[in-house]
Amino acid sequence: MTTATVAVPKAAPKRETHSSQVKMSTRGVKVFYGDSQALYGIDLDIIENEVIAFIGPSGCGKSTFLRCLNRMNDTITGCRVEGDVTLDGNDIYAPSLDVVLLRAQVGIVFQKPNPFPKSIYENIAYGPRLHGLAKRRAELDEVVESSLQRAGLWGEVKDRLDQPGTSLSGGQQQRLCIARTIAVSPEVILMDEPCSALDPIATAKIEQLIDELSASYTIAMVTHNMQQAARVAHKTAFFHMGDMVEVGDTDKIFTNPRDQRTHDYITGRFG
Amino acid sequence: MTTLTIEAREVRRRERLETIEKSLDRRHAKERRFRRMGLAAVTTGMVLVVILFSSILMRGLPAFWQATFYLDIHFDPEVVQVEARPVQEAGERAADFRDRDLAWQSQVGLVNWQQLIDDALEAELGEEIEARQTRDLRALVTSGERRALRDRFIDDPSLLGETKRLKLLASANVDVWIKGNIDRDLPDAQQQLSAQTREWADALHERGVIRNAFSTALFLNPDSRSSLASAGLAGAFMGSLFMMLIVIVLSVPIGVASAVYLEEFAPKNRLTDLIEININNLAAVPSIVFGLLGAAIFIGYLRLPLSAPLVGGLVLTLMTLPTIIIATRASLRSIPPSIRQAALGIGASRIQTVFHHVLPLALPGILTGSILGVAQALGETAPLLLIGMNAFVSNVPGSPLDQATALPVQIYLWQGNELRNFFEARTSAAIIVLLALMLSLNALAIWLRKKFETRW
Numbered sequence: 001m002t003t004a005t006v007a008v009p010k011a012a013p014k015r016e017t018h019s020s021q022v023k024m025s026t027r028g029v030k031v032f033y034g035d036s037q038a039l040y041g042i043d044l045d046i047i048e049n050e051v052i053a054f055i056g057p058s059g060c061g062k063s064t065f066l067r068c069l070n071r072m073n074d075t076i077t078g079c080r081v082e083g084d085v086t087l088d089g090n091d092i093y094a095p096s097l098d099v100v101l102l103r104a105q106v107g108i109v110f111q112k113p114n115p116f117p118k119s120i121y122e123n124i125a126y127g128p129r130l131h132g133l134a135k136r137r138a139e140l141d142e143v144v145e146s147s148l149q150r151a152g153l154w155g156e157v158k159d160r161l162d163q164p165g166t167s168l169s170g171g172q173q174q175r176l177c178i179a180r181t182i183a184v185s186p187e188v189i190l191m192d193e194p195c196s197a198l199d200p201i202a203t204a205k206i207e208q209l210i211d212e213l214s215a216s217y218t219i220a221m222v223t224h225n226m227q228q229a230a231r232v233a234h235k236t237a238f239f240h241m242g243d244m245v246e247v248g249d250t251d252k253i254f255t256n257p258r259d260q261r262t263h264d265y266i267t268g269r270f271g
Numbered sequence: 272m273t274t275l276t277i278e279a280r281e282v283r284r285r286e287r288l289e290t291i292e293k294s295l296d297r298r299h300a301k302e303r304r305f306r307r308m309g310l311a312a313v314t315t316g317m318v319l320v321v322i323l324f325s326s327i328l329m330r331g332l333p334a335f336w337q338a339t340f341y342l343d344i345h346f347d348p349e350v351v352q353v354e355a356r357p358v359q360e361a362g363e364r365a366a367d368f369r370d371r372d373l374a375w376q377s378q379v380g381l382v383n384w385q386q387l388i389d390d391a392l393e394a395e396l397g398e399e400i401e402a403r404q405t406r407d408l409r410a411l412v413t414s415g416e417r418r419a420l421r422d423r424f425i426d427d428p429s430l431l432g433e434t435k436r437l438k439l440l441a442s443a444n445v446d447v448w449i450k451g452n453i454d455r456d457l458p459d460a461q462q463q464l465s466a467q468t469r470e471w472a473d474a475l476h477e478r479g480v481i482r483n484a485f486s487t488a489l490f491l492n493p494d495s496r497s498s499l500a501s502a503g504l505a506g507a508f509m510g511s512l513f514m515m516l517i518v519i520v521l522s523v524p525i526g527v528a529s530a531v532y533l534e535e536f537a538p539k540n541r542l543t544d545l546i547e548i549n550i551n552n553l554a555a556v557p558s559i560v561f562g563l564l565g566a567a568i569f570i571g572y573l574r575l576p577l578s579a580p581l582v583g584g585l586v587l588t589l590m591t592l593p594t595i596i597i598a599t600r601a602s603l604r605s606i607p608p609s610i611r612q613a614a615l616g617i618g619a620s621r622i623q624t625v626f627h628h629v630l631p632l633a634l635p636g637i638l639t640g641s642i643l644g645v646a647q648a649l650g651e652t653a654p655l656l657l658i659g660m661n662a663f664v665s666n667v668p669g670s671p672l673d674q675a676t677a678l679p680v681q682i683y684l685w686q687g688n689e690l691r692n693f694f695e696a697r698t699s700a701a702i703i704v705l706l707a708l709m710l711s712l713n714a715l716a717i718w719l720r721k722k723f724e725t726r727w
Contacts, residue, residue, distance in 0.1 A: 070616070072612065072615065072616065075611070075612070075615060077538075077539050100618050100619070100620050101618070103615065103616060103617065103618040104617075104618035107616065107617060107618075108612075108616040109616075110609065110612060110613070110616070112609060114607075114609035114610060114612065114613040115613070116610065116613060116614075116628060117610075117632065126614075126617070126619075126627070127617040127618065130617070130618065130619055130623065131618060177613070180613075180617060181616070181617060183617075184617050184618060
């Protein structure tokens with residue numbers, strides 16, 4: 001590791017074993033909201049079992065880009081996406097592709113915890129039941145338990161699974177949402193500023209969780225918190241004014257950025 | 272230098288505080304004024320509601336009790352000269368038997384049932400009634416009661432030869448006289464009843480033959496013009512009930528489905544904007560216009576029967592639809608988008624998102640809107656006048672295609688009746704029944720909302 005030139009001391013541990021296989025890939029992605037353009041042609045490869053963080057000032061288009069990856073932009077009226085986005089080499093904007101299948105493969109966790117106003121159990125069980133992934137009640141119980149365990153929530157909620165998910169604290173709710181996402185066993189998990197509504201202790205728990213999940217999932221996350229990117233991400237992409245300025249290994253971005261704008265941002269000159 | 276600055280600062284501080292204090296008085300006065308005005312408005316409203324309700328109750332409640340004769344009716348075989356009711360014989364065709372039975376019934380109809388009532392009254396009064404007094408005597412009991420005696424006999428022919436204590440409604444004028452709803456000191460020429468009838472009525476009232484008894488006629492009988500005292504709400508009630516069923520069955524599913532489509536699925540473009548504006552405008556269209564539309568389309572073009580609850584229900588459905596669509600859309604819009612995104616994000620299709628999450632959460636609002644819409648339709652009069660539902664109908668409708676009237680229309684009809692002394696109370700009683708129905712519908716709406724409300 002080279003000497004840190006910025007106030008971010010510690011980068012995510014480098015894993016040598018990952019397959020280096022491209023999981024998702026985008027070429028020339030442009031997004032328009034009505035007449036205004038939000039993204040100006042993004043080329044990016046997301047490697048399997050890696051955590052990639054998107055950083056950049058507010059309004060730079062990083063959340064918009066994240067939402068392109070599982071077509072959540074479809075739900076916004078007036079939003080138009082151009083360019084290619086592929087998952088395992090298949091175009092996800094192809095007319096023949098079923099968006100429901102895509103979202104079962106590419107799950108998403110939102111900025112604000114949004115559990116369903118139903119019981120904790122039902123929150124987790126909804127996805128598997130929807131996709132017919134658990135046939136019997138016992139299987140469903142198992143999926144619920146393992147999902148909650150992987151999200152580090154099982155110990156806290158195992159005695160009150162029938163209580164509403166909304167009765168949990170903010171940090172617990174966000175872990176519930178993560179558990180809900182992994183209950184469907186997606187291949188990629190998108191996270192849109194998952195910790196911005198949480199206190200530092202809850203944030204630490206989520207970060208640890210992301211680290212553990214990266215063993216089995218490919219994770220793309222948007223964050224405003226550069227220390228967080230440095231702590232959990234293997235790769236970091238810096239977005240600025242609708243462009244992706246640079247992408248690379250996290251320690252490289254934070255210690256030796258190629259672009260002046262990246263340098264200015266991570267040293268706190270703007271943003 | 273420093274002391275000066277401190278003093279100058281102190282002066283500035285005081286000045287600032289004084290300015291704020293001065294404005295404070297003004298601000299507080301403004302607030303007090305606003306509160307007093309609000310309180311006055313609420314009080315005025317409450318007082319008016321109390322006056323309205325108490326005046327309706329004070330006028331209407333006495334109508335639930337009617338002057339009623341308790342008479343020993345002797346089914347005298349000399350008056351009731353009919354054979355035994357036919358029984359179906361072995362091998363006889365059902366149609367033949369029915370013909371014989373109907374012949375027997377019309378024979379029963381020819382009996383002078385009034386004679387039985389006259390005899391019973393004569394016995395009660397204990398005096399010989401001369402022929403010239405018959406008219407006065409027959410003004411006591413309302414004319415519908417002789418048909419009631421006939422029906423009673425058809426149901427139970429074994430009454431022949433028996434004496435039975437029966438409750439017979441006094442005529443409307445006797446009811447007015449007994450209740451004191453007419454000035455007793457008016458000269459004979461201005462009285463509705465003859466002096467003889469009034470004297471008898473008072474005598475019988477004193478002896479407890481005429482009592483103020485709870486009136487089931489008001490609820491069980493249809494409207495009547497020949498026997499005013501037995502005019503009831505049953506026909507109008509059934510008419511309203513049929514219309515409500517049609518309105519609920521048609522407008523709730525169509526309205527909710529349209530709202531869900533417009534809100535959750537329809538693309539946002541000029542066409543849907545136009546539809547939305549039109550729906551909002553339709554909600555503000557005067558209800559009588561819907562009546563004209565119904566008369567033109569359902570009766571003029573589709574040739575559906577006049578005065579039928581089916582047509583009334585269709586017209587009221589058209590009137591209620593915009594209300595339900597608007598309420599449902601507002602309710603759907605109030606569901607946070609994060610719930611939709613959460614469901615979509617784990618791979619629910621749009622229709623699953625709507626049916627599993629959005630609709631259940633919006634249900635309380637939808638139910639409230641629908642029930643209030645239906646309650647509004649229940650109280651609607653104007654459009655019904657244009658499709659002939661203000662006709663006088665003396666039957667209780669058995670199906671939505673029979674002629675009928677509706678509760679608010681019945682109120683309107685009774686309100687216009689010439690026998691003011693009697694029908695003023697009757698009208699208020701009908702209003703009480705309608706209000707009770709409305710209040711129970713509203714209570715149902717509140718109960719359903721509480722039941723389905725999800726705590727966040």
